[in-house]
Amino acid sequence: MQPFVLLGVTGGIAAYKSAELCRLFVKEGYAVQVVMSRAATRFITPLTLETLSGRPVHVRMFGSPRSRVEHVELGAQANLLVVAPATADYLARCAAGRANDLIAAVTLAFKGKVLAAPAMNTNMWENPVTRRNMDALSSLLGWQFVQPGSGELACGSTGPGRMAEPGEILVAAKQLLRRDLEGLKILVSAGPTVEDIDPVRFISNRSSGRMGYAIAEAASRRGADVTLVSGPVSLPCPQGARLVPARSALDMERAVGERAGSCDVIVMTAAVADFRPAEPSDHKLKKGKAEEERVVRLVRNPDILAGLGKRFAGARRPVLVGFALETEDVEAAAVSKLKTKGAHVIVGNLARDAFGGDRNEAVIVDDAGLRESTGPVTKSALAELILSLVAARLGRAARE
Numbered sequence: 364m365q366p367f368v369l370l371g372v373t374g375g376i377a378a379y380k381s382a383e384l385c386r387l388f389v390k391e392g393y394a395v396q397v398v399m400s401r402a403a404t405r406f407i408t409p410l411t412l413e414t415l416s417g418r419p420v421h422v423r424m425f426g427s428p429r430s431r432v433e434h435v436e437l438g439a440q441a442n443l444l445v446v447a448p449a450t451a452d453y454l455a456r457c458a459a460g461r462a463n464d465l466i467a468a469v470t471l472a473f474k475g476k477v478l479a480a481p482a483m484n485t486n487m488w489e490n491p492v493t494r495r496n497m498d499a500l501s502s503l504l505g506w507q508f509v510q511p512g513s514g515e516l517a518c519g520s521t522g523p524g525r526m527a528e529p530g531e532i533l534v535a536a537k538q539l540l541r542r543d544l545e546g547l548k549i550l551v552s553a554g555p556t557v558e559d560i561d562p563v564r565f566i567s568n569r570s571s572g573r574m575g576y577a578i579a580e581a582a583s584r585r586g587a588d589v590t591l592v593s594g595p596v597s598l599p600c601p602q603g604a605r606l607v608p609a610r611s612a613l614d615m616e617r618a619v620g621e622r623a624g625s626c627d628v629i630v631m632t633a634a635v636a637d638f639r640p641a642e643p644s645d646h647k648l649k650k651g652k653a654e655e656e657r658v659v660r661l662v663r664n665p666d667i668l669a670g671l672g673k674r675f676a677g678a679r680r681p682v683l684v685g686f687a688l689e690t691e692d693v694e695a696a697a698v699s700k701l702k703t704k705g706a707h708v709i710v711g712n713l714a715r716d717a718f719g720g721d722r723n724e725a726v727i728v729d730d731a732g733l734r735e736s737t738g739p740v741t742k743s744a745l746a747e748l749i750l751s752l753v754a755a756r757l758g759r760a761a762r763e
Contacts, residue, residue: 371446374402377482377526384529438473448482458496485522545586552633554594561644570634572596577746612664672705687711
């Protein structure tokens with residue numbers, strides 16, 4: 364099916380680049396529907412974009428009478444909304460949930476992925492309010508951004524804020540439109556596990572779940588049927604994924620084990636507790652006397668990845684991807700775990716990078732001899748790398 368891109372153009376001088384972006388989308392074989400703000404028409408005419416896209420360009424909220432609800436229908440068939448340029452004003456209105464013109468209303472009604480290419484003066488770009496608005500759009504709505512470049516701006520100053528080049532935006536859009544995992548069943552485990560000591564105390568770890576959720580989101584976007592088995596986190600379930608809550612390591616082992624046999628890929632990003640209290644109390648444990656010590660006896664939790672490695676030893680599917688969270692010598696630990704866990708792929712990363720932040724620096728190793736250092740990348744970018752490796756692996760297996 365021909366991908367359908369909704370191209371939004373807002374009122375900045377970089378709107379002239381939107382013509383080239385529209386041309387590139389059409390050249391790639393995408394259907395393109397352009398929506399412009401009225402301010403954008405002061406920089407580039409609708410006729411230019413109508414000629415390039417081969418479709419009428421929509422500008423006004425209240426045009427000629429129509430029976431349909433235009434701001435809903437315009438995006439109903441689109442696979443992706445790309446806004447380039449995205450001005451500071453447009454970002455602010457969207458972050459506030461406003462719909463005071465056609466392009467803002469279309470954006471608010473759009474249910475798919477949004478890719479925005481900000482473009483503005485350096486002072487506006489560096490204003491904390493602009494960054495707050497972008498953070499809100501990213502965290503609440505899952506927007507993706509093509510970061511602006513640095514250089515000479517229309518105002519005569521030099522600095523960050525100029526819109527990314529159309530070719531860069533095209534590459535980012537193609538990633539979001541990729542459907543190379545269609546028809547595959549992928550299970551992702553994420554977050555920490557919680558091991559109860561008593562009804563009010565527990566043992567856990569610092570995992571935020573962001574890595575696993577990024578993989579689940581990317582896999583769903585790329586067409587996979589995704590099940591996300593997650594420990595307790597404060598993240599919304601990615602669109603299209605099926606959420607299975609799992610509190611403890613035993614809960615997670617059961618949830619993963621019950622579904623593993625029907626999966627093509629299992630990605631174990633969860634930070635599963637190594638130990639659990641041997642005898643959790645049914646009631647709150649009292650402090651006792653000031654000098655009294657309390658000993659909590661711990662027993663080993665099951666190694667879920669190693670169990671899957673034994674269960675599917677010698678099989679091509681499911682592809683087993685594990686994570687090695689280390690404080691030093693990441694590659695050596697990843698190579699060791701590749702052998703001991705029976706996994707096909709291990710992603711090693713440092714604890715200081717993995718917890719809390721949005722960037723990782725990972726080493727990916729596999730049973731075919733791959734040794735790849737990613738350098739500093741976002742969790743979303745790392746998720747795409749891992750899934751591309753898995754897709755290539757399954758593609759080779761299908762040809763053999």
